[in-house]
Amino acid sequence: MRADLHTHSTASDGTTAPADLPAAAAATGLDLFALTDHDGYGGIAAAHLAARDSGVLLLPGAELACKSPAGVRLHLLAYGCDPLDPWLAEHVEAVRDDRIPRAQRIVAAMQADGLAITWDEVVDTAGPNASIGRPHLAAVLVANGAAADIPDAFNRFLADDAPYYSGHLTLESTQAVAAVRAAGGVPVLAHARAKRGPQLSEDEISGMADAGLAGLEVDHPDHDEVDRSALRALAERLGLLTTGSSDFHGGHKEGLPLGANTTDPVQLEALLSQITGAPILGAGAEANAADQYRDRRVPGVGA
Numbered sequence: 001m002r003a004d005l006h007t008h009s010t011a012s013d014g015t016t017a018p019a020d021l022p023a024a025a026a027a028t029g030l031d032l033f034a035l036t037d038h039d040g041y042g043g044i045a046a047a048h049l050a051a052r053d054s055g056v057l058l059l060p061g062a063e064l065a066c067k068s069p070a071g072v073r074l075h076l077l078a079y080g081c082d083p084l085d086p087w088l089a090e091h092v093e094a095v096r097d098d099r100i101p102r103a104q105r106i107v108a109a110m111q112a113d114g115l116a117i118t119w120d121e122v123v124d125t126a127g128p129n130a131s132i133g134r135p136h137l138a139a140v141l142v143a144n145g146a147a148a149d150i151p152d153a154f155n156r157f158l159a160d161d162a163p164y165y166s167g168h169l170t171l172e173s174t175q176a177v178a179a180v181r182a183a184g185g186v187p188v189l190a191h192a193r194a195k196r197g198p199q200l201s202e203d204e205i206s207g208m209a210d211a212g213l214a215g216l217e218v219d220h221p222d223h224d225e226v227d228r229s230a231l232r233a234l235a236e237r238l239g240l241l242t243t244g245s246s247d248f249h250g251g252h253k254e255g256l257p258l259g260a261n262t263t264d265p266v267q268l269e270a271l272l273s274q275i276t277g278a279p280i281l282g283a284g285a286e287a288n289a290a291d292q293y294r295d296r297r298v299p300g301v302g303a
């Protein structure tokens with residue numbers, strides 16, 4: 001069983017349409033992938049329809065933007081939550097909605113300095129109903145010749161420590177962990193040792209474990225071997241499972257194909273066995289399950 005538990009579609013800051021992801025996942029030899037767009041479930045219904053024909057299984061998920069009690073920004077992978085859970089519906093949608101004024105602030109600051117970027121271009125790049133993020137702004141800067149490529153746009157303009165960084169609404173991390181559990185989902189801390197800014201201390205990760213955290217994403221492209229060993233040891237100490245994933249973003253992160261990292265089958269089984277909120281989707285699996293993502297306004301699904 002080859003499983004990639006962290007991928008993005010055009011419903012957030014990936015460049016592959018959700019309807020195209022299952023075939024792409026199958027073509028790389030994956031048996032299961034999780035769609036984990038930022039702060040919403042907007043791609044799940046379309047990915048599910050396509051997954052029925054591809055033979056690959058789809059684990060519905062999302063990547064939730066959070067802040068720790070000490071103020072460190074982090075991403076929480078939420079797998080198999082009930083998409084109608086009212087707390088998540090309200091709070092995740094609020095985070096996603098706040099990404100719009102936040103991106104508009106960044107665009108306005110860039111325009112004030114004469115950088116070639118307009119809000120209309122950002123919206124055109126992101127497409128309708130996407131969870132708007134910095135990669136969309138980076139793509140516009142590249143298209144307009146203001147940056148050489150996406151990494152250059154981040155390094156000079158958009159990274160956490162770059163001049164135009166601006167934050168958006170986030171969830172409080174221990175509250176988010178508990179809310180994911182309450183929605184029948186399984187919370188896993190994403191890329192805790194990515195070098196993007198201040199990192200969570202082991203004490204803070206331990207606090208998240210106390211709140212119900214299920215696992216740590218260990219095999220991630222932003223983690224070197226030292227990071228992976230340390231995270232694996234920490235997971236062992238805290239009784240957490242470990243995952244591996246690509247954090248696939250298509251053309252917004254070059255050189256990171258689907259399946260670049262995968263999750264150990266024993267760890268996958270431990271994760272899946274804890275899910276009670278939403279079924280795995282795919283051929284033969286709960287034929288109408290995606291309706292719950294399509295028919296109601298739930299986190300990340302456009303009106």
Ligand code: AMP
Nearest residue numbers: 013132133134135150151154159196249
């Ligand atoms: P946002 O969610 O709008 O704050 O943007 C964060 C996203 O930007 C991440 O999910 C990555 O896809 C991407 N990202 C963050 N840092 C970098 C970086 N240094 N280079 C390229 N992409 C990045």
Ligand code: MN
Nearest residue numbers: 008013133249
């Ligand atoms: Mn992203």
Ligand code: MN
Nearest residue numbers: 063075190191
């Ligand atoms: Mn992330």
Ligand code: MN
Nearest residue numbers: 006008063247
């Ligand atoms: Mn991600």
